Amino acid sequence: MLLSEEYYAPAVHTGYYSCLQKVKYILMEYYPEDFEKLGTLKSDGTGNSHMDYIRTLAKWLRRSDEDDAFEFDRKMKQLKNYRISSDYSQNAVVESDAVKTLGIAEKVHTIIKTHMPL
Amino acid sequence: MKMTIPQFIDFSFHKINTKFPNASIRYQQNDDTHYIEVVPKDIYESGAFANLGWELDDIFESLCTGGILCFLTEGDLIKLNKPSKIYTPSPIQANWMAQSSSTLNAVAEVETTYKSLHTLLTPLKFAGNYQYAMAA
Numbered sequence: 185m186l187l188s189e190e191y192y193a194p195a196v197h198t199g200y201y202s203c204l205q206k207v208k209y210i211l212m213e214y215y216p217e218d219f220e221k222l223g224t225l226k227s228d229g230t231g232n233s234h235m236d237y238i239r240t241l242a243k244w245l246r247r248s249d250e251d252d253a254f255e256f257d258r259k260m261k262q263l264k265n266y267r268i269s270s271d272y273s274q275n276a277v278v279e280s281d282a283v284k285t286l287g288i289a290e291k292v293h294t295i296i297k298t299h300m301p302l
Numbered sequence: 303m304k305m306t307i308p309q310f311i312d313f314s315f316h317k318i319n320t321k322f323p324n325a326s327i328r329y330q331q332n333d334d335t336h337y338i339e340v341v342p343k344d345i346y347e348s349g350a351f352a353n354l355g356w357e358l359d360d361i362f363e364s365l366c367t368g369g370i371l372c373f374l375t376e377g378d379l380i381k382l383n384k385p386s387k388i389y390t391p392s393p394i395q396a397n398w399m400a401q402s403s404s405t406l407n408a409v410a411e412v413e414t415t416y417k418s419l420h421t422l423l424t425p426l427k428f429a430g431n432y433q434y435a436m437a438a
Contacts, residue, residue: 250353254352262372262380
């Protein structure tokens with residue numbers, strides 16, 4: 185819907201956060217000890233909480249499939265950085281990049297769904 | 303003693319180049335992210351590269367830089383506009399790799415043809431034996 189309305193930057197934003205929220209949900213639901221530790225890190229004001237969530241889930245994914253875990257890791261890192269650039273920089277987000285972002289987000293969801301109990 | 307980031311990048315280039323001599327590699331730092339771009343895409347998407355990528359990522363994490371190591375390839379969302387380190391395989395090397403690859407393909411083709419013929423001939427042989435058995 186955002187794409188058809190030509191809201192490309194918000195499409196990038198929601199694409200990334202849909203993945204991050206899924207990552208956080210999985211950790212909270214299935215790996216609560218890890219999730220608690222990440223919460224502690226965050227309140228200390230140290231580290232990068234988004235990256236901590238991504239790394240922690242990647243660590244669990246690696247136990248079932250190294251290749252998919254690597255794909256998840258590199259795609260999430262790209263989404264994260266592209267979302268920051270899209271939200272805060274002056275660079276315009278064009279339609280093809282917004283479409284690409286949503287394709288990557290979809291792939292991330294598929295990897296999580298394949299390896300994580302939902 | 304821990305590696306510095308430039309040492310780690312040199313090390314990564316060396317490791318990637320040793321394992322994938324036909325790959326082009328570029329590096330660029332944007333804020334806290336260290337991007338390493340590997341082309342062509344089929345190398346980047348291979349299981350062998352995933353193994354190496356994790357190996358490098360684990361080393362990078364052990365350096366505790368607080369930064370991010372991110373691998374890219376052609377056509378990705380993030381594009382490198384000012385790479386500070388570039389490795390391109392020499393045309394001779396690339397050509398040699400392409401020739402080796404076509405030779406390997408040719409060998410694979412011959413093997414496949416041989417296997418097909420073997421599959422085709424094996425039942426005939428058994429059929430022949432069966433006929434002999436019947437005649438006896």
